[in-house]
Amino acid sequence: MPRKQYQERLEELREDVLYMSEIVAERLRMGMDALDVKDEELARRVIEEDAEVNQLYLELEQDCVDLLALQQPVAGDLRFIAATFKIITDLERIGDLATNLGEYSLQAERDVFPDVDAQRIGEATLEMLDDAMTAYAEEDADACYGVAEADDDVDQLCEDASAAVMRELLEREGVTEEDVDDMMADVSRLLLTIRDLERVGDHAVNIAARTLYMVENDDELIY
Amino acid sequence: MTDGHGQADDGIEPDGGEATTEDPSTEMAIQTDVSESVNDSDYTREAGTLVEARDVSVYYNDDRALNDITMDIPENRVTAMIGPSGCGKSTFLRCINRMNDMIDAARVEGDLLLRGKNVYDDDVDPVALRRRVGMVFQKPNPFPKSIYDNVAYGLEIQGADGDYDEIVEESLKRAALWDEVKDQLDESGLDLSGGQQQRLCIARAIAPDPEVILMDEPASALDPVATSKIEDLIDDLAEEYTVVIVTHNMQQAARISDKTAVFLTGGELVEFDDTDKIFENPDSERVEDYITGKFG
Numbered sequence: 122m123p124r125k126q127y128q129e130r131l132e133e134l135r136e137d138v139l140y141m142s143e144i145v146a147e148r149l150r151m152g153m154d155a156l157d158v159k160d161e162e163l164a165r166r167v168i169e170e171d172a173e174v175n176q177l178y179l180e181l182e183q184d185c186v187d188l189l190a191l192q193q194p195v196a197g198d199l200r201f202i203a204a205t206f207k208i209i210t211d212l213e214r215i216g217d218l219a220t221n222l223g224e225y226s227l228q229a230e231r232d233v234f235p236d237v238d239a240q241r242i243g244e245a246t247l248e249m250l251d252d253a254m255t256a257y258a259e260e261d262a263d264a265c266y267g268v269a270e271a272d273d274d275v276d277q278l279c280e281d282a283s284a285a286v287m288r289e290l291l292e293r294e295g296v297t298e299e300d301v302d303d304m305m306a307d308v309s310r311l312l313l314t315i316r317d318l319e320r321v322g323d324h325a326v327n328i329a330a331r332t333l334y335m336v337e338n339d340d341e342l343i344y
Numbered sequence: 345m346t347d348g349h350g351q352a353d354d355g356i357e358p359d360g361g362e363a364t365t366e367d368p369s370t371e372m373a374i375q376t377d378v379s380e381s382v383n384d385s386d387y388t389r390e391a392g393t394l395v396e397a398r399d400v401s402v403y404y405n406d407d408r409a410l411n412d413i414t415m416d417i418p419e420n421r422v423t424a425m426i427g428p429s430g431c432g433k434s435t436f437l438r439c440i441n442r443m444n445d446m447i448d449a450a451r452v453e454g455d456l457l458l459r460g461k462n463v464y465d466d467d468v469d470p471v472a473l474r475r476r477v478g479m480v481f482q483k484p485n486p487f488p489k490s491i492y493d494n495v496a497y498g499l500e501i502q503g504a505d506g507d508y509d510e511i512v513e514e515s516l517k518r519a520a521l522w523d524e525v526k527d528q529l530d531e532s533g534l535d536l537s538g539g540q541q542q543r544l545c546i547a548r549a550i551a552p553d554p555e556v557i558l559m560d561e562p563a564s565a566l567d568p569v570a571t572s573k574i575e576d577l578i579d580d581l582a583e584e585y586t587v588v589i590v591t592h593n594m595q596q597a598a599r600i601s602d603k604t605a606v607f608l609t610g611g612e613l614v615e616f617d618d619t620d621k622i623f624e625n626p627d628s629e630r631v632e633d634y635i636t637g638k639f640g
Contacts, residue, residue, distance in 0.1 A: 123572040126579045127599065190623045191598040 127192050131201065134184050137260070138205055138212075141177045142254040145249060145315040148174065149321065152222030153243040156314065159226060167223035174216035181209045190197045191203065197335075204335035211331075218324075225310050227330065234289055234311055235298045237282045242318045245275045245303070249325035257332045268329035269342050275322040282315045394419035394586045395440060397558065400454035402435050402444060404613070408612040409435045412454070417603075422578055422587045424597035424619065427607035428634070433590045435524075435611070437558050440588065441477035442470045456576065460554070478549030482561035484541035484550075487531030491525050494533040494544055498552040509552055518584075519547035520577050540571025550585065559582060559589040563596065575600050592634055598623045606631045 123260050134282060148167055155164035186208045188194060249271050255262035296304065331343035350436050395417035402410040408433040417423050425433040435444065442463060444450040454470040455462050463473055464600040475498070483591050486494050495512045512529070518521040521543040525536070533544050542562060549557055559578070583588055591597050595602050598619060608630055615622060615631045633639050 123576060124599075125571070125576050186624060187620050191620060193595050195600070 127188075130184075130188060130192070131194075131198060134181065134188065134202070134205060137177075137181055137184070138209060138256060140180060141174070141209065141324040143191070143248070144177065145174060145212045145219070146250055146254075148219040149243070149247060150173060152219040152226070155226040156222050157240055158231065161227060164223035164226040168220045171216055171220045174213060178209055178213040178216075181302055182206065182342040185209075190311050196339070200267065200335045200338060204257075205332040208328050209329045211327045215321050215324050219320050221317050222314065225314050230309060231307070234286055234307070236284055236287055236289065237311060237315075239282070239311075239314050239318065240273060240313065241311070242282065243321075244276045245271070245278060246318050246321040246325065247321050252330070253325045253332065256329055257335075258330075260336045262333055262336045265329040265336075265342060269326050272322045272326045275319060277320075279315050279319040280296075283312060284313055286315075351556065355457070361410075392419050392466060395588070396455075396457040396460075396461065397436070397439070398455040398457070400439055400452065402432070402439060403451045403453070404447070405449045410439075411613075413611075413613045415613060415616050417586065417588060419586050420582055420584070421602040422582045422589065424601035425588070425590045425604045425605045425607060426577075426592075426594055426597045426635075428609060430593075430603070431583065431607040431609055432611035433607045434560055436607070436613075436616075437560055437588060437590050439473045441479055442556055443479070444469055456601065473550045476554050476557060477556040478552065478554040479558045479560070480542070480545050480549050480562045483565050484538055484545050486536070486541050486544050488534055489533065489535070490530050491533050491544060492529040495547045495551050499546055504594055514545075516550040516579070517545040518550055519543045520573065520580070521547055533598065537570070539566050539573055541564060542574060543568070543577065546574075554585065556586045557587060559581060560590065561591055566594060571596075589613055606634065608634065 151163055151167045154160060155167060185202050188202050188314065249268050252264055252271065253268045255261065256268065290304075290308060327341065330340075330344075333339050334340050348596060355606065358366040361511045387480065392591060393416040397413045397415050397417075400410060403410045413436055414430075427433050427436065438631055439452055439456050440458075442464070452464060456464060458473075458476065461468070478498075478522060485495060489497075492512055495515050496508045499508055513526075516525060521540060523539060525531075525544075533541060536544060542565075545572060546557075546562075562578075563574045566574065576586055578589065582602075589601065591596075601619045603613045603616065604619045604622040606614050606626070606628070615626055617626075622631065626635065
């Protein structure tokens with residue numbers, strides 16, 4: 122194949138992005154587990170190891186800049202690099218959101234709203250991320266639409282969870298003056314958890330949208 | 345014996361006969377004698393440096409074409425030289441294998457070291473030097489002889505022993521041409537396409553197993569597909585040879601080189617650095633203006 126070295130560098134970039142997505146998915150899983158079982162050590166690991174994700178992000182960004190500056194990519198190659206440049210930002214932000222989960226886990230002392238199933242939302246967003254990255258790896262345009270549709274379900278789960286929190290709050294009886302501050306902290310933390318998971322879903326949609334642009338030059342999912 | 349008359353552009357003395365009579369010990373001196381290298385106490389050669397220029401200036405009569413060039417060319421890397429016409433980049437390239445010797449009006453000052461040995465020392469035979477420093481030119485210049493003889497030429501003039509068949513095959517393979525010509529080795533090199541002719545010239549240049557390959561605009565006369573093949577080949581060649589290439593095509597320099605030297609008007613080397621540094625964040629504003637097309 123002509124331009125062998127260039128083709129190899131494109132392939133390396135694709136593989137490195139997939140590696141980064143695996144690391145980010147692992148961090149998200151760790152953040153959710155830390156939250157689920159109040160594992161302090163796991164929570165601290167998620168927070169500390171975010172530096173690795175940030176470093177990967179910077180390296181891949183540099184790889185994209187190098188390819189743009191030195192190899193004059195055009196057409197599909199250009200869309201691949203342009204899409205990748207955006208996708209790694211989404212992955213890095215998912216990594217940040219995973220560290221948020223670790224921090225919430227460290228702050229939480231009790232499970233105040235057992236009816237809210239944050240784990241279920243987290244599982245759904247992890248699946249979206251996996252589907253989006255598979256679409257990227259396999260250049261599968263149809264799968265991109267599937268990720269966007271799955272986000273509607275996640276948004277609904279998040280909306281329901283937020284409503285459940287508010288309802289529980291309003292219906293709760295016997296709250297003493299001393300409990301109010303703790304409850305406010307618990308509620309805001311839980312709502313932030315829900316919001317962060319919802320944003321993981323949004324980033325997965327962004328990845329799918331950029332992948333669709335990459336594969337078919339179609340900006341339908343970019344908004 | 346192949347006659348080299350009229351082939352001065354090949355970087356080999358026009359008189360092929362002279363080459364066969366040279367004293368082998370002269371070549372040995374070039375290859376091994378580093379004890380007489382220039383001793384500049386302020387300068388320590390970088391590990392992996394093959395060619396060093398120290399304050400090299402070139403004059404054509406009284407006109408200075410190159411102005412105090414100092415640079416280290418790394419071994420087994422591709423070093424590109426870019427710059428506007430008349431900036432001296434080709435003049436510098438031709439200093440490395442003393443091609444400027446063939447121009448009566450040219451005078452070279454400074455030191456040009458190959459493995460620490462000044463190639464302009466009196467005991468250096470230019471013919472022997474050019475075996476170690478091969479050259480490929482802008483316009484493919486195969487001899488009007490068979491494909492086989494074109495590649496074997498360099499071996500014949502040095503009176504090399506051994507199996508020419510094997511070396512010819514290996515050289516054509518390294519030049520990524522073997523598969524296309526293996527069944528027509530007796531046919532004229534001139535019957536090949538332009539891109540094939542250029543790869544034939546590269547095969548001819550590498551047959552004597554040089555250390556450095558100089559390329560002066562090697563793809564500028566070729567179409568994009570042939571250019572792409574030459575560029576891939578350059579990348580492969582750098583695994584075994586040190587490649588120094590002059591190109592007007594900045595994008596080509598960006599694609600294929602590890603280091604880039606930017607020469608600007610007046611024969612001045614303005615910046616020499618890793619290629620990604622030059623094309624992403626050059627130190628010199630003049631270099632930035634040149635590579636972004638603001639002048640030149």
